[in-house]
Amino acid sequence: xxxxxxxxxxxxxxxxxxxxxxxxxxxxxxxxxxxxxxxxxxxxxxxxxxxxxxxxxxxxxxxxxxxxxxxxxxxxxxxxxxxxxxxxxxxxxxxxxxxxxxxxxxxxxxxxxxxxxxxxxxxxxxxxxxxxxxxxxxxxxxxxxxxxxxxxxxxxxxxxxxxxxxxxxxxxxxxxxxxxxxxxxxxxxxxxxxxxxxxxxxxxxxxxxxxxxxxxxxxxxxxxxxxxxxxxxxxxxxxxxxxxxxxxxxxxxxxxxxxxxxxxxxxxxxxxxxxxxxxxxxxxxxxxxxxxxxxxxxxxxxxxxxxxxxxxxxxxxxxxxxxxxxxxxxxxxxxxxxxxxxxxxxxxxxxxxxxxxxxxxxxxxxxxxxxxxxxxxxxxxxxxxxxxxxxxxx
Amino acid sequence: xxxxxxxxxxxxxxxxxxxxxxxxxxxxxxxxxxxxxxxxxxxxxxxxxxxxxxxxxxxxxxxxxxxxxxxxxxxxxxxxxxxxxxxxxxxxxxxxxxxxxxxxxxxxxxxxxxxxxxxxxxxxxxxxxxxxxxxxxxxxxxxxxxxxxxxxxxxxxxxxxxxxxxxxxxxxx
Amino acid sequence: xxxxxxxxxxxxxxxxxxxxxxxxxxxxxxxxxxxxxxxxxxxxxxxxxxxxxxxxxxxxxxxxxxxxxxxxxx
Numbered sequence: 001x002x003x004x005x006x007x008x009x010x011x012x013x014x015x016x017x018x019x020x021x022x023x024x025x026x027x028x029x030x031x032x033x034x035x036x037x038x039x040x041x042x043x044x045x046x047x048x049x050x051x052x053x054x055x056x057x058x059x060x061x062x063x064x065x066x067x068x069x070x071x072x073x074x075x076x077x078x079x080x081x082x083x084x085x086x087x088x089x090x091x092x093x094x095x096x097x098x099x100x101x102x103x104x105x106x107x108x109x110x111x112x113x114x115x116x117x118x119x120x121x122x123x124x125x126x127x128x129x130x131x132x133x134x135x136x137x138x139x140x141x142x143x144x145x146x147x148x149x150x151x152x153x154x155x156x157x158x159x160x161x162x163x164x165x166x167x168x169x170x171x172x173x174x175x176x177x178x179x180x181x182x183x184x185x186x187x188x189x190x191x192x193x194x195x196x197x198x199x200x201x202x203x204x205x206x207x208x209x210x211x212x213x214x215x216x217x218x219x220x221x222x223x224x225x226x227x228x229x230x231x232x233x234x235x236x237x238x239x240x241x242x243x244x245x246x247x248x249x250x251x252x253x254x255x256x257x258x259x260x261x262x263x264x265x266x267x268x269x270x271x272x273x274x275x276x277x278x279x280x281x282x283x284x285x286x287x288x289x290x291x292x293x294x295x296x297x298x299x300x301x302x303x304x305x306x307x308x309x310x311x312x313x314x315x316x317x318x319x320x321x322x323x324x325x326x327x328x329x330x331x332x333x334x335x336x337x338x339x340x341x342x343x344x345x346x347x348x349x350x351x352x353x354x355x356x357x358x359x360x361x362x363x364x365x366x367x368x369x370x371x372x373x374x375x376x377x378x379x380x381x382x383x384x385x386x387x388x389x390x391x392x393x394x
Numbered sequence: 395x396x397x398x399x400x401x402x403x404x405x406x407x408x409x410x411x412x413x414x415x416x417x418x419x420x421x422x423x424x425x426x427x428x429x430x431x432x433x434x435x436x437x438x439x440x441x442x443x444x445x446x447x448x449x450x451x452x453x454x455x456x457x458x459x460x461x462x463x464x465x466x467x468x469x470x471x472x473x474x475x476x477x478x479x480x481x482x483x484x485x486x487x488x489x490x491x492x493x494x495x496x497x498x499x500x501x502x503x504x505x506x507x508x509x510x511x512x513x514x515x516x517x518x519x520x521x522x523x524x525x526x527x528x529x530x531x532x533x534x535x536x537x538x539x540x541x542x543x544x545x546x547x548x549x550x551x552x553x554x555x556x557x558x559x560x561x562x563x564x565x566x567x
Numbered sequence: 568x569x570x571x572x573x574x575x576x577x578x579x580x581x582x583x584x585x586x587x588x589x590x591x592x593x594x595x596x597x598x599x600x601x602x603x604x605x606x607x608x609x610x611x612x613x614x615x616x617x618x619x620x621x622x623x624x625x626x627x628x629x630x631x632x633x634x635x636x637x638x639x640x641x
Contacts, residue, residue, distance in 0.1 A: 151635055208596045344610075459601070517595045
């Protein structure tokens with residue numbers, strides 16, 4: 001005998017009564033007014049630590065100077081437009097391939113110092129900036145000598161009740177890769193990559209001073225996913241790396257915010273768990289303390305911890321020349337952990353806001369959760385400095 | 395455990411909904427009485443009863459409420475257009491701490507009075523469902539209109555509603 | 568066993584949702600929630616730069632929101 005259906009008329013009555021009690025006009029949600037009108041400028045100086053011995057080639061690693069410009073305005077009564085541009089100048093050598101050494105593996109760095117720039121423009125239009133939700137349409141274009149990426153996205157925010165907001169959306173990106181000096185170094189000539197992503201999130205107002213958000217993002221990439229400038233020692237050959245033609249990733253995130261009225265501060269705690277089809281799994285924990293000080297100063301110390309387990313096909317080098325379908329010695333796919341500490345400062349003067357900050361990021365294979373089995377030469381440490389200026393429009 | 399757990403789920407949903415149900419529409423009912431201190435001059439009090447006989451607009455605001463920045467100068471202008479013997483505009487501030495509203499009033503000076511309701515008791519009595527909220531009370535003390543939220547375009551409808559309330563025939567007190 | 572697990576999971580989820588709602592926050596009590604530093608992202612330009620750096624130097628990415636475009640960042 002089949003079990004009786006669980007749906008009962010009394011349940012239906014209860015649910016319609018519940019629905020009737022939810023007020024129609026939604027009160028201002030916690031994240032209602034995130035759109036201020038402003039013009040902003042940021043200058044960032046990113047500098048990686050030199051590659052430690054044993055190495056070959058130029059140990060001076062990446063140095064990137066970037067400038068960001070942003071304009072955000074209201075459009076009519078219920079819409080907003082956000083346009084931003086980024087200009088970056090990159091120089092320095094980067095990891096190329098790894099040789100098995102007598103003791104530690106030897107990281108060979110790219111000989112020629114790369115000097116390149118990247119320009120990016122991004123625009124987004126939001127329809128519905130009030131507390132009853134809205135839709136944001138966005139598009140971006142990034143161009144550098146060897147890489148061009150075009151992306152579009154859409155996001156929707158919907159309050160389900162005064163204390164609960166649903167967010168969801170997706171994006172798509174089409175990238176074209178044209179490595180420099182392709183002929184000379186036997187690199188691939190012209191490749192492409194397509195990525196698609198979807199996300200869903202729920203934001204809760206826990207009490208007058210606490211909010212919590214949880215979300216899930218799924219992405220999928222197809223096409224040429226390798227780094228055309230990276231090679232690997234396989235058997236006795238140095239071969240261009242080969243990553244799979246597809247990568248699927250899922251990331252689960254939780255964000256917590258709490259305001260302390262005593263010290264006039266807010267605490268941010270963020271956690272992310274990510275896992276992908278290459279075997280890379282990671283945990284990220286970030287915490288920040290936003291301390292308001294007299295005379296409109298704000299001080300924000302923050303800490304971040306990141307731990308990653310390697311991709312299945314990662315190794316610093318492959319001694320066995322046997323059939324390796326996919327392989328990479330790119331440190332970014334290895335097992336490592338990273339600690340980062342930063343301090344940001346803000347000062348408001350009338351409609352102007354001055355900001356500045358410093359971040360120090362340090363990674364090591366030993367920092368990974370659960371330890372590590374393979375050496376990962378070339379894990380990177382860096383220092384980043386920024387200064388910023390904002391003008392608030394009314 | 396099959397059927398009972400489903401009823402538990404439904405009851406939980408009802409609890410969620412009822413807990414988040416806030417504010418009952420008091421339009422058509424007599425305005426709740428109050429007697430509040432003036433913001434920044436707490437020794438002075440204003441009671442709603444003292445305004446009987448005039449059309450009253452109550453604006454519930456807070457320093458952290460974005461649309462309030464736009465509403466203040468527009469309400470000041472609206473007030474100046476309407477006859478003082480027939481109409482009073484009274485603001486009620488709901489900030490929990492006084493530093494915010496004090497700074498706000500310096501940046502957006504207005505000639506109408508703000509009363510202090512930091513506990514939110516009067517807001518609760520009026521059944522607010524959003525910020526800011528404006529209530530129009532007729533000469534007999536009955537709440538006639540509730541506006542939740544603010545957009546500059548709302549001034550038009552407010553003006554005509556207030557004029558209607560001023561000109562309508564009413565009972566002598 | 569399965570039924571008990573589902574029942575407990577459902578109850579836990581609802582307790583989470585209801586737990587959030589039972590301390591219902593009135594519209595005029597949202598002052599602290601409206602603080603600039605209580606936003607999910609108080610400084611979007613800075614977090615964009617941070618995410619971009621981490622995306623370029625680490626093996627994972629993922630944020631709450633539509634993913635942006637890529638780059639050949641090394």
